[in-house]
Amino acid sequence: MLRRSYAKASANKAEQRTKVDSIKNTIPPQAGWTNKQDQMHLKYESQLREPLVNGAKTYHQVTEDIIRPIEAKPSRLWYIGFYIAVALLLFGIYSIYRDVTYGIGQWNLNKTVGWGWDITNFVWWVGIGHAGTLISAILLLFRQGWRTGVNRAAEAMTIFAVMCAGQFPIWHMGRVWMAFFVLPYPNTRGPLWVNFNSPLLWDVFAISTYFTVSLLFWYSGLIPDLATVRDRAFTKLRKRLYGIVSFGWTGSTKHWQRHESLSLVLAGLSTPLVLSVHTIVSFDFATSVIPGWHTTIFPPYFVAGAIFSGFAMVQTLMVIIRKVFEMEDYITLGHIEAMNKVIVLTGSIVGIAYLTELFMGWYSQNKFEGYTFWYSRANLFSPYGWSYWGMMACNVLSPQIFWFRKMRRNLFVTFFMSIIVNIGMWFERFVIIVTSLYRDYLPSSWSVYYSPTIWEIGFYAGTFGLFFTCFFLFAKYFPVIAVAEIKYVLKTTGESYKDKMGHLEHVAPEVFAHSGHGHTIVENTGAAN
């Protein structure tokens, strides 16, 4: 199918054939890389792969395209969006003020539903915060070239999402001035230390480590690009500020060598880290004895769900960014399609997890499990049955549309589905938390129907405000695409360069290996960061 879309490569096949012949004759064996011409420096990318950068770009053009939004005045749309985000943030702050002043009774939490929207939102935001590191770390290790176009914005999104997530457990503490009790230090209470055997404390360590490492990874990648902004700044203020934040980066070869090593090791560290974080979040539930939580499939199921929702959020933002900043050449339909493939894969994994849970609810012959799964969840006419089926429709059924290539490459469908998936993943967490809690072992304590108050909703809206305020500022003041990384892959995967490399497909392997490519292929086994 890719062949069909990329047919123009074969259009000048005849021309390439003749070129090939002449090249075969002219390349002396063992010429080493001093014989210049085409391509000594880069690994070769198959013509079957779509270009990652469209159009005829030079290095300078890449800089221009990506840095321009930073240097231009923000559009009306930016201001409107930014003010809406700030307004939401302010409402969130007021909601938190109510919570701190009057206690978490301001939320409608009750006798059995001790975790409601707050922890639902916490898990939801943490899940969203998984895509960035997944894209930058795991896809780097798997050598997925398309990550270069989206990793910067996705990492930023990760950091902001984790910031939002962190708010919920903190303010859920109620007496938030005691929040420092989670820190392990020899205190005046004994010393009564924190309980290192508790998943809730593991969570403290996991989330804070994840935030710190993501931030470092993101910022170390940003330094060279901020230096690019600094060196072309034409106002004094910009020169000064970007001079400070780019840490005096020069682009020295030795520094790049260390930078590569740093990125690769950070990616290697972040890969198990990103899997561990949601695993530990799932332990918050799985180590309890609540029916519906007490299951061993939680860690992989949560991680798949996190990647699923994270990619959906990346899609939402990317579809907007590429349009607003005119970056269609860098975030191509190929990028969108690749992410939609991840969405259909992880959505289906999540679907299998749901079905496994239902099966085990019956197979275990445990009455309480059975009640939770087959009555409180799967029965559409039980009090919260609507949320279970909402989750099923959004997460499992609707993403199946992405089995069709046309749908994966359709921007409207992609955007719409990304919202649907985010709603679905919110439902998932709501289902897990509320349907397991609202009826516990003792019918006399079964609570009345739980629904949130305006302040609980306001808190959630406030985190949207925080997220988008940060994201709007990021989009205005930082390069939203990794400039240096795009330049690195430009000559292998840029459309205009790829066109020129078609003839290599007809070069005999021996000729190819001895004309200097062999040498450079070995050189290029490092990661493309």
Next chain:
Amino acid sequence: MAKKKFVVGCFDDEEVLFPAVKKVRTAGYKIHDVYTPFAVHGLDHALGLRETSLHTAGFIYGITGTSTALGGISWILAKDWPLNFGGKPHFALPAWIPITFELTVLFAAVGMVLTFCYLCQLAPFVKKHHFHARATDDLFVMVIECTEKTNAEDLKAFLAASGAVETDIQVAEDGWWLGRYDKDEILFENKQTVAA
């Protein structure tokens, strides 16, 4: 402040840069550095730089994190203040794996980034001499340090013949100092003055 004299040659294509690097080195000149807009793979080898040991440092930091976590938790829960959690053993190793892992990653990441910044002399408010503003845009800037024997004009011509699109001579400070990028400190002489 140690100022040195440099000959600068700018290349606009890495395919021209690599042969030029080889030629310049074969001719016996000492390449001070090549400043590039992105990581050009193989350039470090072409310049004869040794591999970085940053990853080894990362490993050591990681191990430090592991031991800190295991040592700390076992001392706290088994010695300093043993608590009875449902009759489970005080030394509950499996339950400590998550935090041990997190601290390993945290120590390794933070340590490596700080080491990276230290080695490359990167920090806020640090300023360095930049041989060409486009070194972070689209030029590969080769900088050759002059000795008293170097004939700078000859070298310039040699670089131009090797494919440099722009060449000049600069006398500059090669270290770092605290400074502002919107101000031109007179730490190095203006290159026009020198060339004249």
